[in-house]
Amino acid sequence: MDGLTEADLRALAGARSFERGLGYLDAVSGVEVGDSWVTATVHGTERYEVELTLDGLRGPRGVTGECDCPYGMEGNFCKHLVALGLTVLAQRESLPRQRKAARDRAQDLDAWLSGLPREELLTLVRELIAEDRQLRRRLELRAASARGDLAGVRARVRELLDVSPFARYGYVEYADARAYADQAGQALSAIRGLTGSGRADDAITLSREAMRLLAEAAESVDDSDGWLGQLGAGLADAHLDACRAARPDPGDLARWLVGHALGGLDDGLTDIDPLDYEDVLGDEGMTVLRQLAVEAWRGNRRGWAEKCLMERLAKAGGDVDTMIAVYAADLAPNGHTHLTIARELDAARRSDDALRWAERGIRDTRELSAVDTALVDYLCDRYGAAGRLADAVALRRDHFRARRSLLAYQRLRAAARAADCWPAERAGALTLLRADAERQQGRHGGPVLVDALLDDEDADAAWQAAAATGASDAQWRTLADQTRATRPADALAVYLRLAEPLTRQTGNTVYEHLVSLLLSIRDCHCRLGTHDDFTAYVTTLRTAQRRKRNLMRLMDDHGL
Structure with missing residues (x-):
């Protein structure tokens, strides 16, 4: 160093x-x-x-x-x-x-x-074995492996993966999880050692058994730090290495891989990907793997594990139609799966099929208010690229009517402007929003009508709507900010109303909000030429709030 x-x-x-x-x-x-x-x-x-x-x-x-x-x-x-x-x-x-x-x-x-003479060296090792249980277990494993004693190695692996010595009341707590994982890691070392010593067939058998035992143990271990996850990944690697060394029967290996993937026995602890074994399986094994995966999926088309396996195999093989069939077997009611299919078809350069699936997604959605907005965006982009501007406006209009939000209004406006028909569409949209505002007076959040008019930069119309049907404090603040230059008296009244409740609260965030309002209040008084009124207001405020040192400091920093 x-x-x-x-x-x-x-x-x-x-x-x-x-x-x-x-x-x-x-x-x-x-x-x-x-x-x-x-x-x-x-x-x-x-x-x-x-x-x-x-x-x-x-x-x-x-x-x-x-x-x-x-x-x-x-x-x-x-x-x-x-x-x-x-x-x-x-x-x-x-x-x-x-x-x-x-x-x-x-x-x-x-x-x-x-x-050291042989006898003295043996005596030393025996003393260390007697004092160190972990060392004894490691040497027992080596001895059993050297003898070709698979039963002995299996017994030691079982001992190493046994949680009972670490479990209190039947559960391995967080503080003991590392010690258990360290012990269980010796089983992994033994399995790898078998492969290294030319006994890969035995390593395959024991790694599979160890995966099962580890999965059972994981149910009783607080593995917050992921020790068992690392051990599971190590067992998966050891199994793959052993298979590459031993070259087991391809059909048998394919059946085990599919059973492991669909069995859910280890809850993702080993995360084995059957495609990692493609070089071991060869054409024969991959054929069996695909046949078994298809049979399993046909028997349970909505099964999560079956779908994942089929999707993985289809993508790896570039089989778009099979992938679409997997998706189509369990279509989401909001059109999200239709969009996924459309994008896969786009990637395969089958744009016409993609468009049909996207349009089907809109048709299949019972309530357009619940449709995946990304599907609407996708279709409108496709319509726009194809010059079908009227279709894009129609879809945006229908979506807005079903989900009258500011975002839906903005998207409708963009589509209608592109089609040069925004004035007419705007009039219809505002009529709907005005009716909503009249029905929802007093509700939290303020009407979408005010937000839409503000987004249109029609501040006067927004102010009239807010005065007629109400608005949230945030909307009134935005209205005051946008109209301060043209109607300072009205803006001043808003700022004063918003500032008053803040004077009864504490906290730096509150103080920052209050000072921001005070700066706006000062600007209004400057525009109105009523500087003395602002001075009197701030003096009274300082007298009442003098114990709030952070507020006083913040006001000083801003010259208030």
Whole structure:
């Protein structure tokens, strides 16, 4: 780690994690220096084990790190690693000496062990086995594997995946989940070892059994940090590696893969993708895989797992018609699935079919108010591109009538302007919104009519509508802002009304809102030439609010 700097740590961690790591320098303990690594414990929300690897192949200055905190487990260089790195940098002068001492210790230990007579070495190993249960289990696994004792390896794997030693009241709590995952990880190592020693067939058998046992165990483990998910992914990789080495019967493998995908036994814990096995399955196995997937889907067309498998296979094979058949078997009532089909057909350059499916989506939707807006947008874009402007306006009109929102109004306006018929469409749309406003007077949020007129930049009409049918405070504020230059007296009345209730509230957000209104009130008085009235208003307000120091400071900052 010669030459490592704080800048390198910042580059590894990013500015935020680096700054947060500065606050953990006093939390680092138990620093141990090896020839190519440094380990320590960092006490944060929990107790975390961290390790910096020196002279690695990645990262600035060849430094990488691992930490068992949630952020570190995602592969990030976390604040705990920053704290350890900074601690090491503080000892940079002594680091070469410590690394040399670690190398010397390792060489001395190796020389001593190499010189021990066989019996003494066996005695030492037996003592360590008696003291360390985890070591005993690892060696038992190696011994069973070396003997070709599949039953013995299976028994050890079962023990390693057993949650009972870690479960309190039948459940492995968060604090014990890491220890259980570490133990279960030894089963994964054993399975990989079988493949490496030329016994891939046994590795296939045991990896499948381990997946099932892990899935059962996961139901009783608080895996908030995802330890079991990582182990499940590792088992999936080990199974694939074993299959590539052993080359099992393609048909049997295809049947197992489909059963695993549809069985839902591990709830996604291993996340095996059958297509990852294409090189192992070959043409024969892939044919069986597709046949089984089709049979399963035909038997349960709305099954989530069956649909996912069929969709995956169809996409991989470029079979658009099969993919559409899968989607069409369970059409959403709001037209969303129709849109998905249309986009798939567009990707396949079948634009006419895509348009028919999109139009069918509109027809199939019972209530146009519930239709997926993206489907309406898609169709109108297609109509516009084809010069069918009247069709686009008609669809936008129908959608607006069903869902009288500001967005639907805006989309109708855009379509009608493109077709040069907005005045007539606007008159009809405003008639509907005016009727809605009269029926909904006093409801929370204010009428869409006011929003539509404001969006049309017809402030006078919006003001008249608000006065006739009511408006929300937010709408009145917008109205006052837009008309302050032309009707300052009316705007002033709005601002004063909105400011009054804020004077009885506290909090910085309230104060910022109030000061914004005060600035608008001042502008209105300036336009009206009533400066003295504003001065009197602010003086009275300051006297009444003088105990609100943050408000007073904010008013001072704005010259109020």
